[in-house]
Amino acid sequence: MLRDKESRILEAGLLAAVPVCVAITALVALMTLARI
DSSP: OOOHHHHHHHHHHHHHHHHHHHHHHHHHHHHHHHHO
16 A cells, blocks of 8 residues: 555646646647648
């Protein structure tokens, strides 16, 4: 079992990583569309 602090840090990291992944995907899509 994870400690409360560790689980909170992991949850915060996942929540922070989601928007970053979305932004990267959006940038890649924009670059791909710009090339076409």
